[in-house]
Amino acid sequence: MSALKCDECGVGRYRLINSPFLMKLGRQMLVMPDAPAYYCDVCGYRAFDEDFLASMHYLIRQAVDDSQRRKRPPASLGWAHIDLTGRRP
Numbered sequence: 001m002s003a004l005k006c007d008e009c010g011v012g013r014y015r016l017i018n019s020p021f022l023m024k025l026g027r028q029m030l031v032m033p034d035a036p037a038y039y040c041d042v043c044g045y046r047a048f049d050e051d052f053l054a055s056m057h058y059l060i061r062q063a064v065d066d067s068q069r070r071k072r073p074p075a076s077l078g079w080a081h082i083d084l085t086g087r088r089p
């Protein structure tokens with residue numbers, strides 16, 4: 001079923017392979033040893049699966065948001081809690 005024609009040479013066909021995926025995140029390096037990728041059997045052109053890249057970007061954004069949320073002091077939450085429960089009719 002891998003009848004996708006290569007965009008680079010127009011002759012070869014993409015084959016689904018597992019390829020190491022590297023991404024630099026600030027001072028750290030993210031490594032995925034078996035990332036899904038397409039590999040042309042004629043010219044050797046390699047491209048990562050778009051769904052895989054999209055999910056990677058989503059996960060990274062989630063991780064960044066999560067670490068930023070944890071850095072905030074819990075004082076603001078405490079005040080909101082007091083304000084809400086302190087109100088009585």
Ligand SMILES: [Zn+2]
Nearest residue numbers: 006009040043
């Ligand atoms: Zn090719």
